[in-house]
Amino acid sequence: MSDLSSGLRLKLKENFSFGSLRLINKRLSADGTEKFLFALTDKGSVEAVSIPTENRATGCISTQVGCKFACSFCASGLHGFKRNLSAAEILEQALFLKDGSRVRKLTHLVFMGTGEPLDNYDNLLKSIRIINSKEAFNIGARRITISTCGITPGIKRLSGEGLQIELSVSLHASDDRTRSRIMPINKRYPLESLLTACREYIKKTDRQITFEYVLIQGLNSDLQSSRELSKILKGLNCKVNLIPANFVAELGIEPPGKLEILMFRDCLLKAGIGVTLRKPRGQDIEASCGQLRLKHENRI
Secondary structure, rough: OOOOHHHHHHHHHOOOOOOOEEEEEOOOOOOOOOEEEOOOOOOEEEEEEEEEEOOOEEEEEEEEEOOOOOOOOOOOOOOOOOEEHHHHHHHHHHHHHHOOOOOOOOOOOEEEEOHHHHHHHHHHHHHHHHHHHHOOOOOOOOHHEEEOOOOOHHHHHHOOOOOOOOEEOOOOOHHHHHHHHHHHHHHHOOHHHHHHHHHHHHHHHHOOOOEEEEEEEOOOHHHHHHHHHHHHHHHOOOOEEEEEEEOOOOEEEEOOOOOHHHHHHHHHHHOOOOEOOOOOOHHHHHOOOHHHHHHHHHOO
């Protein structure tokens, strides 16, 4: 725009960008789940997923290019961390799911794609406030979920934001030794400090927390693990979302059998812990975090 002064052009360059996500791959599951892979302007890539059911259309979107936390069950960080997404890049994923998916609808949103949302805190909160705004997406706060691997300073900061959003914490083990093996972040923020932050969050927000628990065969899915989990969660306003692990060849993990899953669930229920058992979605299109992006980058 040569008709603008050089000073104004420099200011625009420093403060604004006009990039756009470009769809480079999509997969459709037999159950209606759609997975999308987007190219960024710097040749990075991110994923988003549309998960329709009879009464809702949930979007799962990413907050980072890659991930630095290297959880053992997740493909997102196998190629390392590249950068944070801008608020615009986060919002564009949601906009695409709203207008570009088969259902052309978006009623719920989860920040559970590639990356750790609370590690990109400012851009995350900026995008959430826009998504929640009546002038933008107008999606209710209670229909927006942040999923974190357990960044305790971020959880404490989030508790003071005055937002009635849902918080989901990846737990996946009931003792520090096992959790550190599954999730290296536990060495920095061990269970005691994480659960303390969760208690403070529940007290300040009066909101229930969901603890995500991926069941991995031979590691954390036996009855003893279920008993120990019920002990550390006793008295908390929480529920546990059990997730049979997705098979990822590169990670060498697989889910336990159906009987073991049901026994784990029933043990928690008998202890008075609220439990949901997530129904697998998109398994035929490898819809778990990072899988489509991983395949794309392996071919580059």
